[in-house]
Amino acid sequence: MNLWIRFMILDIRLLARSKVFYYKLILLPIALIFILGTIFGPSSSSPSSNSGESTYHADLGMDNGLDIPIKWVASEKQSVSPMQYEAAAMTVLFSFLTSFELAHSLVRDKLNNTMNRIRSAPTAIRQYVIGKLLGITLAIVVQMIIVILCSWLVFRVNWGSISEALGVTFIYGLSIGSLVLCCGFWAKDHAAISSLTSPVLYGLGFLGGSFFNTAGFPLVLKKIQEWTPNGKAINAYLHIFQGGSLSSFVWDMLSLTVVAVLFFVLALRSASKRKEG
Template sequence: MRTLLRLFFLDFKLLAKNKWFYVKLIFFPSLLILILGSVFSDSSSKIEAFDVAFYTTDAGDAISFGDVLKDQVFKQGELKDTLHIKEVSSYDEGKSLVNDGKAAVFVYIPKHFTKNVIENKKTRIDFIGDNNKPIEKQIIQTVLSGFTKSVNTMSVEQQKVLGLIGDGGSIPKDKIEKIIKYIAEHDDMSVDIPKTGTGKKTVPIDSMQYYSIAMVVMFSIMTAFVLVHNIVDERGNHTLFRIRTTPVLNVQYVLGKLCGIVFAILMQMAAVIFISFIVFRMNWGNLFDIFVITVVYAFAIGSMVLCWGLIAKDHTSVSSMSSPILYIFSFLGGSFVTKSELPESFQIIQEIIPNGKAINSYLKVKQGAGISWIYVDLLELLAIGMIFVFINMFVFRRKKVA
């Protein structure tokens, strides 16, 4: 441990001579937060009420699930204040409203939808959304997804209830309507129809908060690359040779470098949190959870970047990889565009790469979740970091022999 600390303070001492590093480390992210605050200070990503064009040709014998969607589901709880239903008389009219920007989405319930659901036949709900309103589209998609699952469950439960009422004969329409209404309103009987993508207690994320998190994660990759340039310097000024003449283990050298990277990223995060809180009163959630995420993420991304620093022969080699990795990882991780705006195939990648996991974890904490909600991502980040620690030890040993 003493050797590890000595290596860490050696790195810190060398960095202290480079004043420009601290300018980039703290000033640039803080300046970016100020710019983001100026851009988003008068705007909010909270959803305002929007119009939904609705057209149904569905007609059931006793009840229409199309009417259930229009008159019950879309008018439940917070949804009734979030969206306004505009009934149209044709498919083309609904499509035109979306194309003209007069409705965010258009929902069409086809003929025999209820009949096909009850008879367990293949059916669909047509959905057309305005690409310029991705959040509104996502809300309606979530509601429709929950609704289609729910009506399938309802049809099964309805058959069971009807079987209990009596064998054979016809059931009055009012009784069937009461059964459907009871099923729809009782969570113990059917699948809940989600009203929004998050729970009632979830804290909403606005653009300022999202991009503050995303930009800090992006800058952390840049910071890691700046720090691994020191390895090239150590080879050039023979500092590495002097370190090797001491009884320093491979793991001590690697972890010593990682400690420096983790410390620098923690400083960066602390500066951004301080600036955003003082100037914009931005709440980051539980700061201990933020600290844990930052340490674990810095360990993972730092070990990956350190590997390239050990392999690179000179500063040019380090720089040649920094830009491609920075921009590719930042795009796929959700720093430039939100995860929901990425194609589905890219969303899978976003959940795998370290910076994507970090952004998702920060957002969950910001929304009120605790470690218990993100521990899987943290464990996976630790695993990534440990794998690259062993790789770095192997690479460092080969360099030592060379």
């Protein structure tokens, strides 16, 4: 068995044995989908036109100032319900917790000298990085798919095209996995990883639209939201909910792919530098 496959399977086993995976990373997002989707109530829409585009507003409780603009072109005229929006938002948000849980395994490998033994082999460090990235990515994807299935079975959330939703899930998981992989290599101990979890979770959650809709944000924050990984994933899911084609969110997918490649290269460089040191 290839070394990178062994590293990948090891991370999956560690997560599967953790109670946190089942309670915090699956049951909690499902509960929040139900609570927030119920609080915001049923959706309604009112059309307006702008340069050949139709813009509808999904009413997620106007008293709370949560009004999501939904855009489509031509015949793409499916509204997004509050339950759909919250399902996408919570599925994306809790993937951060999954990835940071596995980032602790990188620190553990450094503290018990496992990484030093791996670096003694000429090609092992590259396989180690690839295996860790694939393990974290697979764990994120599995967790997200479980939440997606639960939202579909329990709350009847329509995720649109399954193949497109799975494609978004995988590419997003890869981008978040590569980002957290870098954090794991840069962190010196478990406390450093824990200190990064809250700022990343709540910071990107807020800016990406997982907690609040960004339609009422200032222009600067809207521009930031457009470049956050979770914001791009949510936007892609919304396009799928609306019946949009792949071309309507291909830019979001390309951007997430660039993020994945960039942080993977940074992780390799970080591992190589430490090896040389």
